[in-house]
Amino acid sequence: MKKTSLLKYQFFIIIISTILWCYLLGFNFINPINSDWLYLGDFSQVQLGWKFFKNDVWRFPIGSNPNFGMYFDGSIIFSDSIPIFAIFFKVIRIFLPENFQYFSLWVLLCIYLQFFFAFKIIFKFTKNLNYSLVGGLFFIFSTVFLNRSGIHLSLMGQWILLSGIYIETIDDKNKNKLLYQILNIALSTVIHFYFTIILILFYIFGKIFDLFKQKIKFINIIKETIILIIPTLIVMYVVGYFTIGLDDGLGWGYGHFNFNLNSFFNPAGGNNFESFNWSKFLEQRKYQNGEHEGFSYLGITGLLFLLLFFVNFLFKKYLIVFNRYKILTISLLFLVLATSNNVNFGESNIFLVPVNNLFYALLSSIRASGRLIWPVYYLIFIFGIIFVFKLFENKRPTVVILILFFIQIADIHPGLLKYSLGSQYKHKPQSEK
Numbered sequence: 001m002k003k004t005s006l007l008k009y010q011f012f013i014i015i016i017s018t019i020l021w022c023y024l025l026g027f028n029f030i031n032p033i034n035s036d037w038l039y040l041g042d043f044s045q046v047q048l049g050w051k052f053f054k055n056d057v058w059r060f061p062i063g064s065n066p067n068f069g070m071y072f073d074g075s076i077i078f079s080d081s082i083p084i085f086a087i088f089f090k091v092i093r094i095f096l097p098e099n100f101q102y103f104s105l106w107v108l109l110c111i112y113l114q115f116f117f118a119f120k121i122i123f124k125f126t127k128n129l130n131y132s133l134v135g136g137l138f139f140i141f142s143t144v145f146l147n148r149s150g151i152h153l154s155l156m157g158q159w160i161l162l163s164g165i166y167i168e169t170i171d172d173k174n175k176n177k178l179l180y181q182i183l184n185i186a187l188s189t190v191i192h193f194y195f196t197i198i199l200i201l202f203y204i205f206g207k208i209f210d211l212f213k214q215k216i217k218f219i220n221i222i223k224e225t226i227i228l229i230i231p232t233l234i235v236m237y238v239v240g241y242f243t244i245g246l247d248d249g250l251g252w253g254y255g256h257f258n259f260n261l262n263s264f265f266n267p268a269g270g271n272n273f274e275s276f277n278w279s280k281f282l283e284q285r286k287y288q289n290g291e292h293e294g295f296s297y298l299g300i301t302g303l304l305f306l307l308l309f310f311v312n313f314l315f316k317k318y319l320i321v322f323n324r325y326k327i328l329t330i331s332l333l334f335l336v337l338a339t340s341n342n343v344n345f346g347e348s349n350i351f352l353v354p355v356n357n358l359f360y361a362l363l364s365s366i367r368a369s370g371r372l373i374w375p376v377y378y379l380i381f382i383f384g385i386i387f388v389f390k391l392f393e394n395k396r397p398t399v400v401i402l403i404l405f406f407i408q409i410a411d412i413h414p415g416l417l418k419y420s421l422g423s424q425y426k427h428k429p430q431s432e433k
């Protein structure tokens with residue numbers, strides 16, 4: 001890619017990211033010294049965690065935050081306060097105003113990196129600048145990404161998953177690939193542990209496929225996994241993951257906060273204050289228990305991409321991203337874990353598999369298992385966007401993907417309106433809903 005083209009696409013990504021940032025937060029909430037929006041619902045936890053951490057002395061582990069009071073000798077990790085930002089801004093706290101908050105800046109960074117890595121993946125397989133820029137728009141307007149801006153700000157860091165997918169597309173012969181994987185997973189630990197779990201599972205599932213295809217020996221998988229895990233554990237120790245007892249790290253919820261089998265085409269969304277329909281064209285469907293954690297509405301165009309995924313698998317039309325059986329293996333394994341032992345379709349329970357207490361304790365680390373559907377969601381979009389390019393490569397593919405993007409926006413715009421100018425952070429009286 002030429003340097004002039006590089007500057008052009010960076011400029012476009014920055015401009016669009018900034019516009020969406022202003023749209024999501026409004027001009028009041030993008031102000032880093034305005035924290036009024038962070039004392040409602042679950043957001044109070046992340047802001048208070050940061051304030052206690054900033055005003056405390058340095059300790060070791062460096063993320064220690066015992067004065068917050070959630071756990072005895074706790075850590076900034078457990079308040080979902082985006083540890084990497086908390087540690088950085090604590091270092092320069094003498095230069096910060098008393099009421100400084102970094103969460104609005106975090107939102108901007110997440111939008112930018114979400115767009116950037118989506119662009120990188122699509123460009124790698126299309127070599128078309130304009131097409132890749134339009135394709136990247138799907139990812140910053142994805143429902144699973146925007147949904148988290150109204151619930152868990154740290155979980156907006158889904159760009160780390162796109163970064164992980166991009167790294168996985170690097171040729172195995174590249175000696176730096178393992179280093180990139182180590183750095184990416186280690187970085188995920190100082191954003192949110194669910195990203196760490198997903199990235200490690202993505203790596204393992206890919207290696208399982210390679211093992212059965214006899215592309216790698218089992219002993220080599222063990223060696224690489226150890227090399228991958230040790231730096232991750234060191235970072236986790238340094239930032240304070242192990243400041244609490246093992247029993248305190250266990251949690252209830254596996255099989256409750258799961259993925260419902262209707263979630264891909266169920267536009268039932270919500271934030272801390274209200275529930276709403278994301279779709280202009282489809283009706284909300286019911287789900288059970290805490291299955292809002294598995295929210296993953298694809299949108300009309302996303303459902304088309306899902307169809308193309310199956311078409312390509314059945315007829316082997318194009319080689320896209322990975323071997324078609326590898327991408328199917330990874331997707332199915334994530335789907336099984338996300339769905340959990342409690343398999344539901346809408347309000348109907350298909351079956352419930354009893355889980356031994358020991359296994360339940362192990363699975364408690366992914367108690368909100370519905371979140372594990374995110375890599376599948378993104379693979380569907382990556383797959384579909386590249387498939388469309390291959391299909392219309394000589395027939396103005398950028399025009400086609402632009403039309404599909406506008407169809408997507410037309411469908412999900414009822415949901416987008418719920419995130420306009422910081423609406424997701426304002427509690428409205430019943431008469432205004």
